[in-house]
Amino acid sequence: MLELRNISVTVPAENGDADILKNISLTLEDKKFVVVTGPNGGGKTTLAKVIMGLLTPSAGQIFYNGQDITALSIAQRAKLGISYGFQQPPRFKGMKVSDLLRIAAGRFLTHEEACSYLTKVGLCARDYLDRDVDTSLSGGEVKRIEIATVLAKNADLMIYDEPEAGIDLWSFARLTETFQELHDQQQKTILIISHQERIIRLADEIILVANGQVQERGPVEKIYPMILNDTVAGCNRLEVEGKC
Amino acid sequence: MLNEIQKRILEQVADMAKIPEGAVNIRSDGQKEYRHNTKNIQITSKTDKEGIDIHIAPFTKDEEVHIPVIVTQSGFHDLVYNDFFIGEGAQVNIVAGCGISNCGDCDSEHDGIHTFHVGKNAKVTYTEKHYGEGTGTGKRILNPQTILYLEEGASVTLETVQIKGVDDTKRYTKAEIGKDAEITIQEKLLTHGDQHAVSEMDVFLNGENAKTRVISRSVAQDTSSQIFYPRVEGNCACFGHVQCDAIIMGNAKVRAIPEITCNHVDASLIHEAAIGRIAGEQITKLMTLGLTAEEAEEEILKGFLR
Numbered sequence: 001m002l003e004l005r006n007i008s009v010t011v012p013a014e015n016g017d018a019d020i021l022k023n024i025s026l027t028l029e030d031k032k033f034v035v036v037t038g039p040n041g042g043g044k045t046t047l048a049k050v051i052m053g054l055l056t057p058s059a060g061q062i063f064y065n066g067q068d069i070t071a072l073s074i075a076q077r078a079k080l081g082i083s084y085g086f087q088q089p090p091r092f093k094g095m096k097v098s099d100l101l102r103i104a105a106g107r108f109l110t111h112e113e114a115c116s117y118l119t120k121v122g123l124c125a126r127d128y129l130d131r132d133v134d135t136s137l138s139g140g141e142v143k144r145i146e147i148a149t150v151l152a153k154n155a156d157l158m159i160y161d162e163p164e165a166g167i168d169l170w171s172f173a174r175l176t177e178t179f180q181e182l183h184d185q186q187q188k189t190i191l192i193i194s195h196q197e198r199i200i201r202l203a204d205e206i207i208l209v210a211n212g213q214v215q216e217r218g219p220v221e222k223i224y225p226m227i228l229n230d231t232v233a234g235c236n237r238l239e240v241e242g243k244c
Numbered sequence: 245m246l247n248e249i250q251k252r253i254l255e256q257v258a259d260m261a262k263i264p265e266g267a268v269n270i271r272s273d274g275q276k277e278y279r280h281n282t283k284n285i286q287i288t289s290k291t292d293k294e295g296i297d298i299h300i301a302p303f304t305k306d307e308e309v310h311i312p313v314i315v316t317q318s319g320f321h322d323l324v325y326n327d328f329f330i331g332e333g334a335q336v337n338i339v340a341g342c343g344i345s346n347c348g349d350c351d352s353e354h355d356g357i358h359t360f361h362v363g364k365n366a367k368v369t370y371t372e373k374h375y376g377e378g379t380g381t382g383k384r385i386l387n388p389q390t391i392l393y394l395e396e397g398a399s400v401t402l403e404t405v406q407i408k409g410v411d412d413t414k415r416y417t418k419a420e421i422g423k424d425a426e427i428t429i430q431e432k433l434l435t436h437g438d439q440h441a442v443s444e445m446d447v448f449l450n451g452e453n454a455k456t457r458v459i460s461r462s463v464a465q466d467t468s469s470q471i472f473y474p475r476v477e478g479n480c481a482c483f484g485h486v487q488c489d490a491i492i493m494g495n496a497k498v499r500a501i502p503e504i505t506c507n508h509v510d511a512s513l514i515h516e517a518a519i520g521r522i523a524g525e526q527i528t529k530l531m532t533l534g535l536t537a538e539e540a541e542e543e544i545l546k547g548f549l550r
């Protein structure tokens with residue numbers, strides 16, 4: 001189980017400090033499939049980074065399976081079973097797709113194993129295993145390789161940050177199947193940050209994050225209609241006041 | 245025939261645990277240690293100065309030439325001229341390498357001057373590996389020069405690798421490229437400690453549709469320093485691309501001064517140079533996959549210099 005207690009993230013901004021996350025408390029049950037959604041800039045990626053250890057919260061604590069992991073490094077958290085697929089994955093000059101998959105899996109993979117992870121994200125393995133993960137790959141390709149590495153890591157808690165971003169319709173269909181499988185197997189805790197209805201509809205539960213806070217949380221049938229009706233997170237104020 | 249030090253160095257610079265197939269010439273401390281010719285490849289000693297001539301018959305198919313050099317005597321200065329004459333349409337793979345084992349207190353030095361006359365439509369890959377080892381305070385110095393003349397339609401891939409143990413190196417590469425000929429130059433360099441490396445290069449694209457691609461990847465660690473001067477000159481309709489990438493660590497210093505000169509309206513030349521530390525994001529990404537920061541750094545460097 002993952003538990004966040006009173007997590008705040010404050011960063012220096014132009015006029016004083018800005019609170020990106022405001023006193024968030026949240027628990028995530030094991031083997032649940034949860035989707036986090038909310039408006040751009042609401043704090044979703046920040047939340048994911050705090051869980052993975054890429055960002056240190058200004059206040060609050062994080063517990064994973066009862067252990068306080070607030071002070072643990074990224075690598076230590078990874079070893080405990082937390083993984084995170086970046087919203088914007090970095091590129092590596094000279095490192096091959098097969099290298100990343102090997103590092104993620106923590107062992108040498110057979111050709112078949114490596115291929116299976118790429119197939120799960122709709123990539124033709126034969127064409128990609130030997131490619132460098134550098135700027136020669138398209139945005140959607142890098143993104144899908146990123147998802148494949150998280151699949152290869154096979155951690156108990158997988159966090160995916162907008163896995164659908166930049167991905168074409170055909171691959172997206174394959175990706176949804178992969179997430180559907182993860183959902184049906186019920187072996188892992190899945191936290192997906194997403195704006196896509198098809199992914200949102202897979203969720204056991206939706207968490208709505210806006211303005212650095214958890215605004216709502218509940219089953220799809222309850223939350224999704226609220227979002228569509230724009231009763232919680234919209235920024236109607238801008239239009240009303242006619243300025244920004 | 246070969247002693248343990250010689251064998252170990254050969255493994256490092258030539259990936260050879262034993263005498264390989266093909267034409268072979270092993271030079272050790274200035275002496276001919278071993279030579280083997282094939283029907284198509286004749287190696288002869290020069291009579292006017294140190295070095296060898298290597299004649300490769302026209303239309304030789306997929307043969308190999310190995311010419312490693314070993315220096316094990318502290319204080320030894322070796323200067324050698326190796327000239328390659330590669331016949332029309334020949335396809336060869338040439339592996340040269342130099343390893344210095346210096347356990348003494350005097351500087352050891354090997355300066356190899358390699359000249360390639362590459363015939364029409366010949367296809368050559370040339371790999372040169374440098375390696376230094378030894379516990380002495382004497383420096384290990386390597387100053388290689390590679391001069392290439394490519395006739396019409398010739399194609400050369402030149403790969404130079406220097407990963408460890410060479411204290412001081414000054415490399416010079418010059419290539420004159422004829423019509424429809426092309427050369428790819430790949431340079432990989434890692435310096436550490438207080439090593440110093442300079443690489444200077446002149447590529448002249450003289451024949452119509454000549455092409456070159458220069459890819460330099462280097463890592464400078466500790467207090468080492470590196471300087472690159474890749475220069476490409478286009479004198480006709482031609483294409484050239486120079487890419488220098490360096491990763492800098494610790495208190496190292498790297499200078500890259502690329503120069504491209506177009507003397508013809510249809511010459512198209514590009515250079516890119518980038519020097520910087522390892523991107524923090526790359527390290528954190530690999531850490532999320534379970535590596536420590538040190539392991540992540542190692543993987544990144546290994547890939548970069550592959």
Ligand SMILES: Nc1ncnc2c1ncn2[C@@H]1O[C@H](COP(=O)(O)OP(=O)(O)OP(=O)(O)O)[C@@H](O)[C@H]1O
Pocket residue numbers: 011012013018020038039040041042043044045046047087
């Ligand atoms: N280092 C930083 N310094 C200043 N502001 C930051 C920093 N990092 C994030 N922010 C701000 O914090 C807010 C939340 O960012 P975050 O990336 O978590 O949003 P998000 O919900 O993931 O948005 P999106 O849906 O666009 O991915 C944004 O307004 C962003 O501009």
Ligand SMILES: [Mg+2]
Pocket residue numbers: 044045046087161
């Ligand atoms: Mg985000």
